[in-house]
Amino acid sequence: MKRLFIETSKGQLHARSHAGDSASATLPPLVMLHAAPGSALMLSNLQVRFKQRSLAIDLPGMGDSDPLPQGNAEPSIGDFTDMVEESILKTFDEPIDVYGTLSGVRVALEIANRQSVRVRRVVLDGIGIPKPEQLDELLANYAPDFTPDINGNHLMNTFQLCRDQYLFYPWYARDAEHRRPTGLPSAVALHTKVMESLKSAAGFRPLIRAAFRYDCAAALLAMKQPALITADGSAVRADLPVLEFPPAEPLTCPSDLLDKRAARIAAFLEA
Template structure:
């Protein structure tokens, strides 16, 4: 049963989501292998949903939303090259277009020709490029948190936000990565550690901090390549080129809320939505319900096969 039909019974929805098994695998690409997670089963009435994760980390961070949506569809989430368990990118300073092409090659290897597409932060940038370059493959697009940096912000963040990490025999990289992951929740941007830049968010649980830190550590040599591509991605000329039906979402607690109105102005045909986010179980279910309602709205002459 679809989640949208079960939100009147949130305990039941949570139980069903908790029972969803997330499977893992790899597909071959020219760079090596792309790691992916998969949940749910194919439905004749629904296209698969492809999910692209934020930086830093991996698709592991998408597992709660995957489980919430998977009872009604097949959900596939790939680790971006240079992140999680995927191979490193061939380009040491890759562009968003390069990472979009790499994801598409992985989806080709999985036999996914047409799909719905979700992207968060860096994943939203990559999803935009996929939708622009291959609109015939993307039925509906969900963008969850989109920034729109000024040239000055972009230059500052390219200099400070996602540096390469030096490895040493004292293990300083372990402490640096943990502080980096933690401080994103406390400050925006994380390296401006003062009262003016403090976020009123609070830290997630110790398990979530640990898991995200481990995912970044796996790819500590290469995590910054896709991150820097996202920071340097000039969305102002690109967002108006997105022609597929789009849900422009942003959590009320997201640091990118400050850009929401400006992004809306560049995508006047998109459906805007401020969500409660995914920080609690109730918020996750409510946000998933919004996403599912959008994805399940029929399009004219809709074909799902």
Template sequence: MDIRRHVATVAGRQVHYRRAGTGPVVVLLHQSPRSSLEMLPLLRRLAQSYTVIAPDTPGNGLSTPLSIAAPTMGDFADALAAFLTEIGVGKALVYGFHTGAMCAFELARRHPDRVACAVVNGYVHPSAEERDDLLANYFVPFVPDWSGAHLVWAWARMREQYIFYPWYRKSDAARIAIPEPSLDTVQADVLDLLCAGDHYRGPYRAAFTGDLDTAASEIEAPTLIMTMKPDWPLRPHLAHMAPPSPSVTVAEPDTMAEAMALLDAAFAAHRADADLSPAVAPTRPLGDEGWARVLALAGGDLFVRTWGEDTVRPPLLLLHDVGRSSADMGDVAPTWARDRKVIALDLPGCGDSADFGGAVTPVAQAAILREAIAILAPDGFDLVGFGTAGPVAIELALASPDGLSHVYAARPEAPRTPMQPPEAGGLHLFKAWLAERQKILFEPGGSDGRDEAALDPARLHRIVLDALKGQASAAGIIAAAVGHAFETSVEALGTVRFSRLPDSPAAKHALSALLCELEAA
């Protein structure tokens, strides 16, 4: 199954989504604080018969949050309708789970012309007393803390969600009768929570505060509302529902398998009313602001961020160190983009790029990047390789000398330790946090003695998040980079101009100085 990722630009923000299959369009809406990654099993199954589109809802995954302080579920539904317009979908079959279910519900109510059929799995309609309790306790602020305590909280928060409902009420009456989640399951949940940050609260607040007194009676689009019997905390909510309109069917399936059978039947009955596969819409830039897109390469998807516009100067391509991503360039790229386009790529196996079958050597990564550069900078470019990406930059320069005028690269010499596999209690996250904090405080160039931004817990949080995303590939990348014949390869560059960067956190400052010298000359 070929599942591809895309980014759509909608009303000044960006929406990341997954897409697979052909046929009538199905839209899958995940629960909070997850991302479209949660929908992969269902996406794979439905893509046998449909075009399946699974967006990250605003503020979750890689999608930009709404520019509203406290968005309602109506705001989320309106944003979904705008997204469908941007990608060329007029009417779709829509499925949502929990908070995603309430977005599907609101889309059917507010935009019936966009919905061939909506399936609402997990209707949320708390009593006034329950709502007040949830609003006070369920979605507490998420703020990175210099101590790293927020990572321990995040792990406990997502694990407890499998054990108690609500997650904060520790009692026998609140126990959920499901097996203990695996470390990998909790890690996937925590990763999505860390990506969303404090924005995770928006969909929860919207779901718990919906104006639902008459909503079900107002729905005109065909809609199936269901709550599974194992989803016992939400079953009483069905009794709070207003008498539904004739377009609404209500069900209480015994199992998820029965729920999926009802989903299949509902979609089959209305598939002829949904639009067929639209062409993939290209990502529209956001002007001078940093914006993201995904390149569909032969071996997988490559995530790219861009700042600035094309000028007479060649684009500057940035390759990040291991355990980082293109997001690590966000503090300096806007400055460098004042007189040229700046493009930062998530290397294979890092950040939000695919692993491309385990391509970790500089030669293998350079081969993948050549395909990307043919799209991004076909008329020439300058190249920067930080840390372990230094050998990748050199190999890319050797393979593409005609299009490259200047390469800036570091020889990886400083010791690097990849994040460890998941540990109980999220201890591996805490260890990674302490290790990065140690580098900032005590390694040469860590905070450079002047860079107060280096001490910002939000920046440190992003670094640990990048390390978590690239965990599986880090050890292989480090070993291959350290073993690379860097000096011999530099000598073979020929006419390509080479400038050496330090292998330290001061590398960005060094590059800024070099770029200023060249501009002055």
């Protein structure tokens, strides 16, 4: 795994590059986009399981990437995509596959629709479309302000958010009704997520709010590429639009079964 910074007109984006398997050199490179909070480091265990070349990018304001330039308007997913798209076009001059998870799904969809000729296949790993009646509550509460506090309260608050994302949805609804059927990751994995999230504290709120406001259903219906949509059992939504074209394959498996998930995604990308 190699680390690099990609210059764009709006700042630098940090990325992690994996060479893959030389026997799979004919496959297009895979661009990977992570969830929030955190960074592309959260995708490394999945990234190294793929045979094709891959580039996992820290989204703007996350991990070691520069934030979006300050503006008067609240940023949209299109604003985040602008920097990511520019970095992709500077790095690759060939067709690509795109993988996104949760917040990264939105950027992946936007790139797939903007670059419909360049993007060959799309993986949407945990699409997480909020119900309309939940939207105002999620916008208000899902991404609190983690401004550094002299007493260190922001450290504990960040840890609790990262931990409880695995246990509840939304993470702040800590009751039996909102319990997820998944467990905690290892202590090391949780620590890594917390540390990457602390680096991303300023970028978390604008990215999450943009992700919740993004019209995933319209973007899905506009997409021209074959897509693989994955979810754990608690995240499957009956009101996802029916995709007759492009062909979309559903996959449901526990998110902690990394080998099974990676194998299924790889089979789709290598087909």
